[in-house]
Amino acid sequence: MLKKHLFTILFISWMVFVTLLSLFSFSDIDESKIWIPHMDKMVHFTFYGVMVILGTLFLKEKTKKSFQAKRDVKRMFLFALCYGIFIEVLQYLMPFDRAAEIWDVLANTLGAFFGVLLIKKYLSLTTTLK
Template sequence: MLKNYIFTLLFISWVLFVTVLSLFSFSDLDTGRVNIPYADKITHFSFYAMFAILGCLFLRERTKGNLGLNKAINLMVFVAVFYGMLIEVLQHTLTTNRMAEFGDVIANTFGAFVGVGLIKWYFSKERPLKWKF
């Protein structure tokens, strides 16, 4: 039975993971001496690319592929971008040591588009895996 809900569980877990990491402070955490330029933006990009990928697979799983690929992609881009903006607003209003950044919204949006682009490529006609069950 759990096998039937794997992408649902993964997507919900990922959303919770992103939410916790976005709204809680980890300023006491020692990051060491490694300084990667734009690591914050790379993290945002990666988080929302995975958000979009898992979200599309979640929609495919829940609708058994009856929600068309393009509709699922459009819906997931909207959800991911909206959620990314919502998290930035919540960081600004609810937290004292986190701040909203427009660059984060751009990285989130770009990540979401790359994520759905990978889904579109993966389920394209050249690939053996089909969107519908």
């Protein structure tokens, strides 16, 4: 049963993880020991790349025979793009000591696009092998 819903569980868990980390402040954490320039942008990139990959596999798992790779990958990319903008608006509006940044939206978009490239490659390899 778990295997039947694996990507549903992974995708929902990933979305909860990304949402929580995006909305809550971590200003109490001491960052003086580890400093990597633009690390937050790399995190945004990774969050949204993985989101597109897991989201597409989730759609494939749920829609089975009606899955259309080209269409559903586009849908997941647009979902990730809109979700990233939505999170940035929430960061702007909510009093959680978080700041909305246009550079975060750009990192989200680039990560989502990279996720599109990876999932397209994966889907083309698995379709060819069947």
